[in-house]
Amino acid sequence: MRSPQLHPRTFASLACSGCKLREICLPVGIGDEEIEPVDLRLVAVRRQVRRGESLLRTGESFGSVFAVWAGFFKTRSRTAEQREHVSGFQMGGELMGLDGIGSGRYEADAVALENSVVCEIPFSGLELLAHEVVPLQQQLHRMLSREIAHKQRVMKLLGGRPAEERVAAFLLDLAQRLAARGYSATAMVLRMSRREMGSFLGLTLETVSRTLSRLQANGLLSVRRRQIRIVDAAGLQRLLRGSAE
Amino acid sequence: MRSPQLHPRTFASLACSGCKLREICLPVGIGDEEIEPVDLRLVAVRRQVRRGESLLRTGESFGSVFAVWAGFFKTRSRTAEQREHVSGFQMGGELMGLDGIGSGRYEADAVALENSVVCEIPFSGLELLAHEVVPLQQQLHRMLSREIAHKQRVMKLLGGRPAEERVAAFLLDLAQRLAARGYSATAMVLRMSRREMGSFLGLTLETVSRTLSRLQANGLLSVRRRQIRIVDAAGLQRLLRGSAE
DNA sequence: CGGAGCTTTGAACAACTTCAATTATCGTGG
DNA sequence: CCACGATAATTGAAGTTGTTCAAAGCTCCG
Numbered sequence: 001m002r003s004p005q006l007h008p009r010t011f012a013s014l015a016c017s018g019c020k021l022r023e024i025c026l027p028v029g030i031g032d033e034e035i036e037p038v039d040l041r042l043v044a045v046r047r048q049v050r051r052g053e054s055l056l057r058t059g060e061s062f063g064s065v066f067a068v069w070a071g072f073f074k075t076r077s078r079t080a081e082q083r084e085h086v087s088g089f090q091m092g093g094e095l096m097g098l099d100g101i102g103s104g105r106y107e108a109d110a111v112a113l114e115n116s117v118v119c120e121i122p123f124s125g126l127e128l129l130a131h132e133v134v135p136l137q138q139q140l141h142r143m144l145s146r147e148i149a150h151k152q153r154v155m156k157l158l159g160g161r162p163a164e165e166r167v168a169a170f171l172l173d174l175a176q177r178l179a180a181r182g183y184s185a186t187a188m189v190l191r192m193s194r195r196e197m198g199s200f201l202g203l204t205l206e207t208v209s210r211t212l213s214r215l216q217a218n219g220l221l222s223v224r225r226r227q228i229r230i231v232d233a234a235g236l237q238r239l240l241r242g243s244a245e
Numbered sequence: 246m247r248s249p250q251l252h253p254r255t256f257a258s259l260a261c262s263g264c265k266l267r268e269i270c271l272p273v274g275i276g277d278e279e280i281e282p283v284d285l286r287l288v289a290v291r292r293q294v295r296r297g298e299s300l301l302r303t304g305e306s307f308g309s310v311f312a313v314w315a316g317f318f319k320t321r322s323r324t325a326e327q328r329e330h331v332s333g334f335q336m337g338g339e340l341m342g343l344d345g346i347g348s349g350r351y352e353a354d355a356v357a358l359e360n361s362v363v364c365e366i367p368f369s370g371l372e373l374l375a376h377e378v379v380p381l382q383q384q385l386h387r388m389l390s391r392e393i394a395h396k397q398r399v400m401k402l403l404g405g406r407p408a409e410e411r412v413a414a415f416l417l418d419l420a421q422r423l424a425a426r427g428y429s430a431t432a433m434v435l436r437m438s439r440r441e442m443g444s445f446l447g448l449t450l451e452t453v454s455r456t457l458s459r460l461q462a463n464g465l466l467s468v469r470r471r472q473i474r475i476v477d478a479a480g481l482q483r484l485l486r487g488s489a490e
Numbered sequence: 491c492g493g494a495g496c497t498t499t500g501a502a503c504a505a506c507t508t509c510a511a512t513t514a515t516c517g518t519g520g
Numbered sequence: 521c522c523a524c525g526a527t528a529a530t531t532g533a534a535g536t537t538g539t540t541c542a543a544a545g546c547t548c549c550g
Contacts, residue, residue: 077401080486085401099397101390107397127383131376138372144389145346151396152344152352156322156330158403159447160539163506194529202404204507209530225515225529241325405507408538439497452538454498470497470547 014046014119015039024093024180025067026121026143029135038136041129043067043119049112055096056110062100064122068092071116072191075108076199086200088151089113089174089192092181098147113191158202166201167211168236171221175230186233190226259291259364260284269338269425270312271366271388274380283381286374288312288364294357300341301355307345309367313337316361317436320353321444331445333396334358334419334437337426343392358436403447411446412456413481416466420475431478435471 016027017035027038046069049055055066058077073090087108090096099107101123130137157166179185190197194205201208212228215221220236222229230236261272262280272283291314294300300311303322318335332353335341344352346368375382402411424430435442439450446453457473460466465481467474475481 077397079401079406085404087397087400098390099394102387102394103391107394127379127386131379131382134372134376137376137382140386141372141389142347144386144393145343146348147393148389148396149344149347149352151393151400152322152332155332155396155400155403156324158400159330159444161324193527199404205529206508206531207506209528210506213530438495449539450497451499451540454496455538458498 014043016042019069021067021069021093021181026095026126026136026139028139028142030133030139031135034133034135037129038133041125042121042136044122044125045120047118047120049073049116049118051112051115054109054111055118056100056106056108058106058109060106062097062104062106062123064120065095065097065101065126066110066118066120068094068096069117069119071118072113073110073116074113074192074196074200075110077108084196084199086192086196089200091177095143095147098144113196154200163201163203163207163211164214165239166203167197167208167215168220168239170197170201171228171230172233172236172240175233186230188228188230190228259288261287264314266312266314266338266426271340271371271381271384273384273387275378275384276380279378279380282374283378286370287366287381289367289370290365292363292365294318294361294363296357296359296361299354299356300363301345301351301353303351303354305351307342307349307351307368309365310340310342310346310371311355311363311365313339313341314362314364316363317358318355318361319358319437319441319445320355322353329441329444331437331441334445336422340388340392343389358441399445408446408448408452408456409459410484411448412442412453412460413465413484415442415446416473416475417478417481417485420478431475433473433475435473 016022016025016030017032017039019025019027022028026042027035030038044064047055049071055073056075068090070092073096074086075088075090075096076084076086079085090110096110096118097106126136126140130140157169161169174190175185175188178188192200194208197203198205198208203211212221212223215236216223218235220230220232220239222231261267261270261275262277262284264270264272267273271287272280275283289309292300294316300318301320313335315337318341319331320333320335320341321329321331324330335355341355341363342351371381371385375385402414406414419435420430420433423433437445439453442448443450443453448456457466457468460481461468463480465475465477465484467476
C-alpha cells in the first residue's frame with residue numbers, strides 16, 4: 001500500500017482525503033499536509049454488509065473498529081432471557097466496536113438495518129497512526145468521549161423520564177445527526193422497527209406506537225409508519241425542557 | 246517540576262510509580278523504565294475534596310481529567326425540573342471528567358460523597374505524554390472504552406429490568422470494584438443515600454428501600470442502613486442470569 | 491437530649507406492560 | 521397483476537410494577 005499507483009482503485013476508494021465524511025469521521029482536524037499517511041494506513045478494507053447481516057458479534061475477539069461509510073446499523077446484545085437489547089444506532093461517520101477496546105472482546109453485535117458499507121480500521125494500526133498524527137489522536141479521544149457523553153444522556157432519559165420525552169428526545173437526536181450529514185432535519189425515514197426503537201428506549205413496541213400516535217395527535221409530528229416528519233421541533237424540545245415550567 | 250530534588254515532597258506524593266493504584270489507574274502497563282516521565286508530568290496537583298464539595302461542574306470549560314486517589318464520588322447532572330440524576334459513582338483509580346473531552350465542557354458535576362483526594366491530570370499534557378509513552382496511550386483508550394462498555398451495561402439494566410435485578414447488579418458491581426481494590430467483596434458500607442442509588446438506577450428511593458428489604462428477606466443480603474453484606478452472591482448472580490431459566 | 495435527615499413501611503394511584511384483536515404494508519409467487 | 525402470507529404497526533382492555541403521598545422509626549451529631 002506504499003505506492004498508490006500500484007493499487008489505484010483500492011487507494012482511491014479507501015482514501016479518507018476525498019471522503020464525504022471527512023469532516024464527521026475520524027479524520028476531522030487532519031490537514032491536507034498530514035492526510036497522506038492516514039489515506040495509506042487508516043482503513044484496511046471497505047466492506048459491504050447486507051441488511052440483516054452481523055458485522056460484529058458479542059464475545060468475538062476485538063481487533064478493529066468500524067466506521068459506517070454508508071447505511072445504518074444497530075448495536076445490540078441479548079438479555080439473560082435471550083431478548084434483544086439495542087444499545088445504539090449508527091450512521092455515516094460513526095464508529096462501532098469501541099466497547100471492545102477495554103476488554104478485548106466486542107460487547108455487542110452490530111447488525112446492518114439496511115445495505116451498508118463500512119471501513120475497517122485495525123485498532124493497533126489506529127493507535128500507531130494516532131501516535132504519529134496528533135490530530136487523529138485527538139479526534140479519536142473526542143469520539144470516545146462523545147460516546148460516553150451520549151450514553152450518559154440516554155441513561156438520564158431511561159432513568160425515569162416518561163415515554164413521551166424519550167421518544168421526542170430520540171427523534172430530535174436522530175434528526176440532528178441526519179442534518180449534520182446533509183439530510184433533512186424534519187423529514188426522515190426510520191430504519192428501525194418500533195420494537196428496536198422501544199428496546200433502545202426501554203419501552204415496549206406498543207408504548208412507542210401509542211406515543212408516536214399521541215405526538216401526532218398533538219400536532220408535533222406527522223407519522224406514517226416509518227416516515228416521520230417533525231412538524232413542531234420547538235414543541236418537541238419544550239417537552240424535554242421540562243413540562244414543569 | 247523538572248528536577249524532583251527541588252520539590253521532594255511534591256514529587257514523592259505525586260509519583261505514580263509508588264502509588265497503591267498503579268495497577269488500576271492510568272499507569273497500568275507502564276514498565277519501570279518508562280515510568281519516570283509519567284511521574285514527572287502526568288499529575289499536576291493532588292487535591293483534597295471535602296464531603297459534599299463539587300470538584301467539577303456541568304458546563305464548565307474542560308481542561309483536566311481527575312483520578313480518584315482516595316474517597317468516593319458521584320457524578321450527576323440535573324433534569325429540566327432541577328432534579329438530580331446520578332450518572333455514576335467513582336472510587337480509587339477511576340477517572341472523572343472524561344465526558345468533557347468531546348464537547349470541551351464537562352457534562353456532569355462530580356461531588357465527593359466522603360472526604361476525598363484526587364489527582365488532577367491536565368488533558369493536553371496527558372495527550373502529549375500518551376504520545377511519548379505508548380502503554381499510557383493504550384491504557385487511556387482502555388479506560389475510555391470501559392467507560393463506554395459500563396454505561397452500555399447500565400443502559401441495558403435501565404431498559405426494562407425489574408427493580409430487584411437493578412439493585413442486585415448494582416451491588417455486585419460495587420462489590421467487585423471494591424474487591425479489586427483490596428476491600429471485602431461481601432461486606433461494604435454504601436457511600437450514597439437510597440435516593441442517590443435510586444437516581445442512578447432509575448428508581449425512587451422507596452423502591453430501592455423496599456427492594457433491599459426484599460432481598461434481605463430472601464436471604465440474599467443483610468441490610469442495616471448503609472451497611473450491606475452480600476450473603477448469597479451466587480443467588481444474586483442468578484437473579485441477573487434470568488429468572489426465566 | 492433534641493432535631494434533622496435518612497430509611498422504612500403502608501396505601502392509593504398512575505404509567506407502562508401484557509395480552510389480544512385488527513389493520514396496514516410489503517414481498518412473492520401464482 | 522392480483523392475491524396471499526408474513527411481518528409490522530395500531531389500538532383496546534386488563535393487569536403489574538413502580539410511583540406518589542403519607543407517616544413513623546432510627547441514627548447520628550451537635
